[in-house]
Amino acid sequence: MRMPSGVVATGATILAALTGSPKLAGDEWAVLGPRAMGMGGAGVAVTRGALGVYWNPAGLAGPWLSRPEAEKDARCASFWDVEIPISANATATNNLLGEIDDVGELVDGLNLDDLEQALDAGTGLSEEQVQDVIRLATQELPDLDRKGTGLVANASAGLLARVWRFGISAIGIGYAGGDTRVDLSTLALGDEGLDGVIGAGTDRSAELSADGQALADSLATAGLATQDQAEEIVFQAEQAGVDTGSTAVQDSIQDILEATQTNDGGSVQDFLTQNGSGVDVRGILLREYALSFAWPFFDVFSVGANAKVIQGTTYTQSFSLRDFDGSSEITKKLFDDENREESFEFGVDVGALFQPFRELSIGVVGRNLNRPKFDTADGDEYVVEPQVRAGIGVSPLPWLVFGADIDVLRNHSEALPDYRSQVVGGGMELSLADIVFLRGGVSKNLAEDDEDLMVHAGLGIRVFRVQLDVAASLVPDFTEITRGDDGDDPVEVPERAGVSVMLSVNIPLE
Secondary structure (H helix, E strand, O other), X not given: OOOOHHHHHHHHHHHHHHHOOOOOOOOOOOOOOHHHHHOOOOOOOOOOOOOHHHHOHHHHHOOOOOOHHHOOHHHHOOEEEEXXXXXXXXXXXXXXXXXXXXXXXXXXXHOHHHHHHHHHHOOOOOHHHHHHHHHHHHHHHHHOOOOOOEEEEEEEEXXXXXXXXXXXXXXXXXXXXXEEEOOOOOOEOOOOOOHHHHOOOOOOOXXXXXXXXHHXXXXXXXXXXXXXXXXXXXXXXXXXXXXXXXXXXXXXXXHHXXXXXXXXXXXXXXXXXXXXXXXXXXXXXXXXXXXXXXXXXXXXXXXXXXXXXXXXXXXXXXXXXXXHHOHHHHHHHHOOHHHEEEEEEEEEEEEEEEEEEOOEEEEEEEEOOOOXXXXXXXXXXXXXXXXEEEEEEEEEEOOEEEEEEEEOOXXXXXXXXXXXXXXXXXXXXXXXXXXXEEEEEEEEEOOOOOOOOEEEEEEEEEEOXXXXXXXXXXXXXXXEEOOOOXXXXXXXXXXXXXXXEEEEEEEEOO
């Protein structure tokens, strides 16, 4: 049997994506649907029914591994499937939640407006204010400057239907990232020199550590402060818990004093209170409207494709330290329509599925192979790069399914530029009388060594032709953050987590 030219072109497209340039690497794959999330993110080779439109359109022409009563193509063709999945996943890299919590707590306690007035007037700061300022400038802000520090998240939902080998769907996929931005130049403590901050200072030689005394002596020798002022600054730093023996901390304190000396008689715009450190938020919402079709060959191989119209809404916004001084300003900026831009594009997905016998299936899919581009409010473009994912499914028994997926390419986040993802994961599904479905699995991001193994679990309940599925995933590594104005109500949150729920209906057409 000779394959049509379209099939050959499909295979060539996927092969090019698999072996092509590193630029073919999109945002992190969104795990849509609780079955895949419960099984460690496996879906390319084991997903059938309407949700196959997303995971692998070639599955529209294949049997259902998880449905022993519908394992043949002819029986499968007699079903109309409607599925409504909702999923979300978020990752905070490099302990971002804890770092932002610490910065927010300090900024809130300092009250930047009051601090700026005191620095401008040269009335001096309290010991507590000096300690908080030093801790903020020498410890908390530099901690945000580590490469790849940020927040990356995705959320997806859809309404999908399948009959025979056709699929029709409306899927919304949102990607968002918060990239930390650190300003290590706007550090001046006022425009009155150190005299307007700590006065003449105090002899603290008997209270400093050996490293602290050495640092104070070097600051005084460099002419950045008098001996007493230098010892006072270093003393307050040590009282704030700052390691004055650290080279990075020593450099930061020297930068602060140099900026303060340079700005003596200068401008408020160079004050630490005007520091540009913060978070750059960038994201996109893709509303995909797709028509899908799949066709089998030789009874063991199928190919499928999605033709999509995509409505893309991009979002860009920057937040500074002052925004952390009041949640109302953050909320206002988040919902500012001027930060959004909307445009339309076309998208193409292609998938292939090889199933030599019922117990084994191997699949590969490429999404957004034509690299659709969407305008942003800042005049740039948000490029949705292709994603390529492969999977395998094994069903040794009619009531037991094993699956595993891997990102063939190392993805980069357009929303968080320094973040990379290449996830491998898998798990199992146990069917009890085709009524209760128990799922479990694990996954790991191979591109980020600091990310721990992610644990997945899920449950499905089927009543007649209606099924409800839920799933959750998390990394068992928690960060403690504070809540409330007094900071006495801490809560622990995972650094990476996901949730998913889906309602589906299988309607026989016989």
